[in-house]
Amino acid sequence: MIPDALLQYLRQKLGIKIQQTRPLSGGSINQAARVTLSDDATTYFLKWNHSADPEMFLKEEKGLNLLASAETPLRIPRVFETGATEEGTGFLIQEFVREGASQPHSAEHFGKALATLHQHRDQQFGLDHDNYIGRLPQSNCRHEEWLDFFIAERIEPQLRMATDASRIGSETVSHFESMFSQLPAIFPIEPPSLLHGDLWGGNYFYDQGGEATIFDPAVYYGHREMELAFTHLFGGFPSAFYRGYEAQYPLEAGFSERIPIYNLYPLLVHTNLFGGSYARQVEAMVQKF
Template sequence: MIGLKKGKWHNWKKRRHFMSEFDDIVKKKVLSYHSVAGGDINEAFQIQTEDGTFFVKMNTISNLDMFIQERKGIEAMAACHVIGTPHILQSGTTNHHSYLLMDYIESGKRIESYWQVFAQQLANMHRTFVGNQFGFSSNNYIGSTPQINTFCDSWITFFKDYRLRPMLNRNKENLYASDIQRLSKIMDHLDEILIEPEQPSLVHGDLWSGNVMTGKDGKAWLIDPACYYGDAEVDIAMTELFGGFPQTFYTTYRQYGCLRSGYEKRKNVYNLYHLLNHLYLFGYGYYGSVLHCIEKIERSW
């Protein structure tokens, strides 16, 4: 194309390429689309068609399983019928990409009691009966990191063998021998810090402010889960890891009895998992946070 710079030429080709794929994905005439925030892992788009607006996340074909597992998590939360989640339409592949297609969530103005209602809805999800074992129907991902969900009768054993130990193994090149010894000691004494919940809870698994949206109804909607059946406290602990929610959220949540005595000590163990994952994914910038977390755990027993 005469007069079109190389960069713009490639963008134009990419636009035509995506338009063709979108037609195949939504099975409707695409009127327009634009890129939206989709996290560090995926490309994401809002698609306008003759029949409505859709949201699609895309990645390489080899990463299809990430979308399959995300879909399972969203559908598990939706099955509790207590909190807003996206309506999933389908997951699959085109000739060039894997994708996850869902209805577009229209944003609204938060209701006045937003944080109290969110806390109540999350507590109700956590209190929904999901069986007597910890784990999930399939392995999934925390970010892009594989997450093992083999069923287990003991929460403490599950968290040690399928959360902390795999993450420690992934980070052996990022940690000093002394760090590994300290982490191994924590795992050896985990039964002195953690306690067994009365029953497993369906947890979001990656609950921070970036994975909570305000829907058209003005209430909280949950997105991008890493679901499994675990201790409800892991979700609350992670909300505190990166900034936290307003105090009214925690005050309301506590009224439903899902946090037990000693939570302030246990939350550091639960957040150690996420900090180790960030160290693994993003590197040395999280090393100091990992050490600080280890120190807090060591002081707690």
């Protein structure tokens, strides 16, 4: 149910009059609905959050716009409005994309399109602003070297958060410190690539033409292997996706051995969001260092 205060804000402040609503799954953080406007029967996707920082949706809009500016074959939903009510309920209104089904070409096209996105580069790793991954702050301070960025802006903030909450112990922290010293010989040298930043199975679908639509980004310029590793988490993507990517932009040898290291970041994020078994997965991954 869309809060009355949000409906009133949309109507009075923005002149948006909603005729019909249909609740949708907004994930574990936000609430969402498909809304139809009274004026012209246009359908949009609306999501909102009572407790998160209202800036979260503004940063999401900036991320979607940056992805769209790369002009890849990926479909990026257009954002029409972001804001917050006086009570602090943040919201985002974007294009409603009808979900379709995977077609024979879909996964391979998706892989090639993501490779095209990763060929959009910057001079440094990071971004000109911080944003969020889920509801957690994500620091994007710029660095010349990927190793420095990965440690200082990805692993260490999440590791501190987890240890402060007693979800990760001192022995595991020692394993991380040992891992850091070994990373220069592990990570291949790559230029900063434009990344979606939170690309797992819940943040994409195929539209009615069978082409990939991506959303809910945590954008930054990073090592493209970070993104590919993330796609292997939580079940992975279809094999045709990886074949398409490799055909467009081949990976360095040994990538499969590096996947667990990259995925320490999303697993730490999930440790801080949900606790439980995610902390045990982190501990198991770093024990070999």
